[in-house]
Amino acid sequence: MTSQQLTQEIKNKKSFLCIGLDVDLNKIPQHLLVTEDPIFEFNKAIIDATHDLAVAYKPNTAFYEAYGIKGWISLEKTINYLNQKHPEIFTIADAKRGDIGNTSSMYAKAFLEDLAFDSVTVAPYMGKDSVEPFLAVKDKFTILLALTSNEGAFDFQTKSVEGKELYKQVIETSRTWKNAENLMYVVGATKAEYFTEIRKIIPDSFLLVPGVGAQGGSLSEVCKYGISENIGLLINSSRGIIYASAENDFAEKAREEAMKIQKEMASILN
Amino acid sequence: MTSQQLTQEIKNKKSFLCIGLDVDLNKIPQHLLVTEDPIFEFNKAIIDATHDLAVAYKPNTAFYEAYGIKGWISLEKTINYLNQKHPEIFTIADAKRGDIGNTSSMYAKAFLEDLAFDSVTVAPYMGKDSVEPFLAVKDKFTILLALTSNEGAFDFQTKSVEGKELYKQVIETSRTWKNAENLMYVVGATKAEYFTEIRKIIPDSFLLVPGVGAQGGSLSEVCKYGISENIGLLINSSRGIIYASAENDFAEKAREEAMKIQKEMASILN
Numbered sequence: 046m047t048s049q050q051l052t053q054e055i056k057n058k059k060s061f062l063c064i065g066l067d068v069d070l071n072k073i074p075q076h077l078l079v080t081e082d083p084i085f086e087f088n089k090a091i092i093d094a095t096h097d098l099a100v101a102y103k104p105n106t107a108f109y110e111a112y113g114i115k116g117w118i119s120l121e122k123t124i125n126y127l128n129q130k131h132p133e134i135f136t137i138a139d140a141k142r143g144d145i146g147n148t149s150s151m152y153a154k155a156f157l158e159d160l161a162f163d164s165v166t167v168a169p170y171m172g173k174d175s176v177e178p179f180l181a182v183k184d185k186f187t188i189l190l191a192l193t194s195n196e197g198a199f200d201f202q203t204k205s206v207e208g209k210e211l212y213k214q215v216i217e218t219s220r221t222w223k224n225a226e227n228l229m230y231v232v233g234a235t236k237a238e239y240f241t242e243i244r245k246i247i248p249d250s251f252l253l254v255p256g257v258g259a260q261g262g263s264l265s266e267v268c269k270y271g272i273s274e275n276i277g278l279l280i281n282s283s284r285g286i287i288y289a290s291a292e293n294d295f296a297e298k299a300r301e302e303a304m305k306i307q308k309e310m311a312s313i314l315n
Numbered sequence: 316m317t318s319q320q321l322t323q324e325i326k327n328k329k330s331f332l333c334i335g336l337d338v339d340l341n342k343i344p345q346h347l348l349v350t351e352d353p354i355f356e357f358n359k360a361i362i363d364a365t366h367d368l369a370v371a372y373k374p375n376t377a378f379y380e381a382y383g384i385k386g387w388i389s390l391e392k393t394i395n396y397l398n399q400k401h402p403e404i405f406t407i408a409d410a411k412r413g414d415i416g417n418t419s420s421m422y423a424k425a426f427l428e429d430l431a432f433d434s435v436t437v438a439p440y441m442g443k444d445s446v447e448p449f450l451a452v453k454d455k456f457t458i459l460l461a462l463t464s465n466e467g468a469f470d471f472q473t474k475s476v477e478g479k480e481l482y483k484q485v486i487e488t489s490r491t492w493k494n495a496e497n498l499m500y501v502v503g504a505t506k507a508e509y510f511t512e513i514r515k516i517i518p519d520s521f522l523l524v525p526g527v528g529a530q531g532g533s534l535s536e537v538c539k540y541g542i543s544e545n546i547g548l549l550i551n552s553s554r555g556i557i558y559a560s561a562e563n564d565f566a567e568k569a570r571e572e573a574m575k576i577q578k579e580m581a582s583i584l585n
Contacts, residue, residue: 107421110425111424141414143411145463149377152380160383170440172471173466173467174466174467175467190441193440195415195444197441197446198442201485201488204477207474207475214471255415
């Protein structure tokens, strides 16, 4: 998928919602636990109920790895289901990987080629040669951690590096890397005032924005400072949607929550 | 395992060698490819041939994830084999994870509890609340990326942050985190001159040192500047040992390479 296609899809659906598929067996409806693959059954029901309201889905790999091999099978089934049934959906492996060059190539193969996600999140700490192997994969996107939504973002990311905050250094430096056009960035909604500064460096890049909902970020604030001509935003919500109910009506309630956000997005886009 | 036990094991074996189990099916002997689980068969043979010369083994998870579910089965069999057959060996999941708090907890569960590695490598970019969930696991170690062995280390890690290089800020800040006594650090052998500065901040912490061998780092230089009273070093070698031969004699040749390093270590320890 190209970023132009993603923008078109956003316009079609009047939505730039990304749904985080962070499945915790302690939080899903109990009746699913008797099925062969509760995680996949849960994801499938959520996707079936919300796919016309969201443009992207984002499984966080930690929640699958926590269940070992069973979890990886659920992840594989989930991405296959998305790719087969909804090829227009943008998929994100929220893996936050990053390693020396030959090792990053292995991760790029795993997530962008074998599992065939459209994109993968990557940590910038190890620099250029740890990120470029991801960027080298054609027609795929690397979503670099810039300014995250958690408290710990203030430990290093906002510290001044040679007169400029580290997250800005990361963004600026990354623009010089090979195939930088394949970059998107993670910018937390909990720090809406930073979007103005970020848009000065990357006016058009897509930003994946976690932190709306459970973490306290505001959709309207993020859009006020972060929206670009090509929209350029993917707003993620995980817990607020997928755990709206833990009863038999979980998918229906998830749809209601997704629709609330989609309606707000539609009014912003108009 | 405690760090005192690790030091004792180093003294017993006169070795602080860590062997990196980064298995690439294109590089292992062809006769293994007909077995049911070539990656595990390869690891088992390497472990059997070298376990008296090494104190630690470090599978890099990328090499397993690249083979999907099969890869995870191989990883699980490898760590189970190490834990059952050689409980005195220190095991490292080289995963370079790190995410917001509740997500890092899932990774900690996956690697330190379910797979029961002694330690896991973690990236520091997201700060305190992304690392503390790993540190909270009792009798386990979190190995924080400080100064890595690759070129990209100079993109951000060595940049000056408020008058001090980022990697030093990372180390110093991490000492204030809860259960900081469970921290070890990754410091690349390719930057031996930095060890003096690092030892001023953390005189006793164990350092996991990649970059000796294929990446060009020198064992004697690292020891000159990096060794502490409790030894405090785990020197990793991957390709130089495990791919010493791609023929039937691969395990024997791996042993020869490991022994060369162990002998150099024994003479340094004397």
